[in-house]
Amino acid sequence: xxxxxxxxxxxxxxxxxxxxxxxxxxxxxxxxxxxxxxxxxxxxxxxxxxxxxxxxxxxxxxxxxxxxxxxxxxxxxxxxxxxxxxxxxxxxxxxxxxxxxxxxxxxxxxxxxxxxxxxxxxxxxxxxxxxxxxxxxxxxxxxxxxxxxxxxxxxxxxxxxxxxxxxxxxxxxxxxxxxxxxxxxxxxxxxxxxxxxxxxxxxxxxxxxxxxxxxxxxxxxxxxxxxxxxxxxxxxxxxxxxxxxxxxxxxxxxxxxxxxxxxxxxxxxxxxxxxxxxxxxxxxxxxxxxxxxxxxxxxxxxxxxxxx
Amino acid sequence: xxxxxxxxxxxxxxxxxxxxxxxxxxxxxxxxxxxxxxxxxxxxxxxxxxxxxxxxxxxxxxxxxxxxxxxxxxxxxxxxxxxxxxxxxxxxxxxxxxxxxxxxxxxxxxxxxxxxxxxxxxxxxxxxxxxxxxxxxxxxxxxxxxxxxxxxxxxxxxxxxxxxxxxxxxxxxxxxxxxxxxxxxxxxxxxxxxxxxxxxxxxxxxxxxxxxxxxxxxxxxxxxxxxxxxxxxxxxxxxxxxxxxxxxxxxxxxxxxxxxx
Numbered sequence: 001x002x003x004x005x006x007x008x009x010x011x012x013x014x015x016x017x018x019x020x021x022x023x024x025x026x027x028x029x030x031x032x033x034x035x036x037x038x039x040x041x042x043x044x045x046x047x048x049x050x051x052x053x054x055x056x057x058x059x060x061x062x063x064x065x066x067x068x069x070x071x072x073x074x075x076x077x078x079x080x081x082x083x084x085x086x087x088x089x090x091x092x093x094x095x096x097x098x099x100x101x102x103x104x105x106x107x108x109x110x111x112x113x114x115x116x117x118x119x120x121x122x123x124x125x126x127x128x129x130x131x132x133x134x135x136x137x138x139x140x141x142x143x144x145x146x147x148x149x150x151x152x153x154x155x156x157x158x159x160x161x162x163x164x165x166x167x168x169x170x171x172x173x174x175x176x177x178x179x180x181x182x183x184x185x186x187x188x189x190x191x192x193x194x195x196x197x198x199x200x201x202x203x204x205x206x207x208x209x210x211x212x213x214x215x216x217x218x219x220x221x222x223x224x225x226x227x228x229x230x231x232x233x234x235x236x237x238x239x240x241x242x243x244x245x246x247x248x249x250x251x252x253x254x255x256x257x258x259x260x261x262x263x264x265x266x267x268x269x270x271x272x273x274x275x276x277x278x279x280x281x282x283x284x285x286x287x288x289x290x291x292x293x294x295x296x297x298x299x300x301x302x303x304x305x306x307x308x
Numbered sequence: 309x310x311x312x313x314x315x316x317x318x319x320x321x322x323x324x325x326x327x328x329x330x331x332x333x334x335x336x337x338x339x340x341x342x343x344x345x346x347x348x349x350x351x352x353x354x355x356x357x358x359x360x361x362x363x364x365x366x367x368x369x370x371x372x373x374x375x376x377x378x379x380x381x382x383x384x385x386x387x388x389x390x391x392x393x394x395x396x397x398x399x400x401x402x403x404x405x406x407x408x409x410x411x412x413x414x415x416x417x418x419x420x421x422x423x424x425x426x427x428x429x430x431x432x433x434x435x436x437x438x439x440x441x442x443x444x445x446x447x448x449x450x451x452x453x454x455x456x457x458x459x460x461x462x463x464x465x466x467x468x469x470x471x472x473x474x475x476x477x478x479x480x481x482x483x484x485x486x487x488x489x490x491x492x493x494x495x496x497x498x499x500x501x502x503x504x505x506x507x508x509x510x511x512x513x514x515x516x517x518x519x520x521x522x523x524x525x526x527x528x529x530x531x532x533x534x535x536x537x538x539x540x541x542x543x544x545x546x547x548x549x550x551x552x553x554x555x556x557x558x559x560x561x562x563x564x565x566x567x568x569x
Contacts, residue, residue, distance in 0.1 A: 077313050
């Protein structure tokens, strides 16, 4: 059974903006799914409809086979939502926010208190649990949103840009926690602008642009479409210029770092032979992390060109 | 495993909203409970003790006694309405109403939770004003059942009316317009300080369009045993308003007016 099934979903707002133009999408149970798209592509509208914050103009949405439109209450019980904007009462204590949210899902108060302690602890917020929420830092507020979304232990967790504006250390701890949740069986749908993270965390992906799905496949298949790979090479000694190699684009990033873009049809040996001939010793090499970003930009660009 | 939706889970959801509302009311007691008591004490001193002495009797009762039910009702109406508008519009404005909108709770549970919170505050303030009134005018109780039932119904009616105001409100000004320009005049002209029977012919007919007249008079009957209006008409009108407003509120939430895009 799919965790999320969307069929011919359309949304036209009162001001005439057509945010979704007949979207079809399936997310398998247990998946870690990325939903990517530029600003205004329709991601938040789609999440809004799935979480019943936005009324669909047409189409069907179901969560674990339960129709959001026909059996809203049952469908909502399956979902935990981490919204893009902080939307808890900042004059309440984090502990109360999480316990109350559990209550809205029918979790008895004594169980809710235990779970609030567990999730606030797991997300490093227990020492802040009884202070005013407005005093929390931006990263803490984001983690509180995750604790709140998890307290009723949903089968589907939807995260709408959960790490926006969060520093790298906290971001990594958040991803570790979400990966654990996914491993334990919760399906995760994520929208993010940090494509490197989508590449590292997610198994499947949909790219949405101008209200349409322009790609829906596995990350592996998508990355397979990339015909040029970029490698970052760290050199032992500084150099003043990048070597010129036919068919390979080499750029000097700084005195000891080269960036080489190589078509998949070409051999890496050619690159190394030339570097060696020019006396450049490579001490380490890594794949440039923004492979997905390159594909994303290319696809969105293509989609916008065809729409024009 | 996720939580299943059941009557028990709805009951827990209702309790949660109510507990949250009561906690909010008690946390800011200096704003929610004390000001109406001070205002009503001043009414009792000025209109009851000082001016009332010169007025003499009203509706066959000493003026101080006559105004007690009306002043309690005035507190109940304004606090019931004010509580739900500030609380629900605050939740909308701060976007934390989304916590409820994404939850499995059906519209009628959300409505019941907020209305119960408003009724709690209205009754708490009503009780405090009653205690102040007892200090000035003595304690009277003619019919406990009528007193309690009409208090409950009136606070429910104005909580529901306040909910509609909060749903349509887009800014804080929008929740103060109705209380100032509609609710307050209707309450003051609703027989709080005078008997409707004193009004000349046409004015009396006009006064009877005001639903608050019926509520104040029914409550006055409950406390003192006198009323300008037959009791059954007062109940019919109050119940009618409660049912109509409940239906409107439910339709508005179900359609997501002012809540969902």
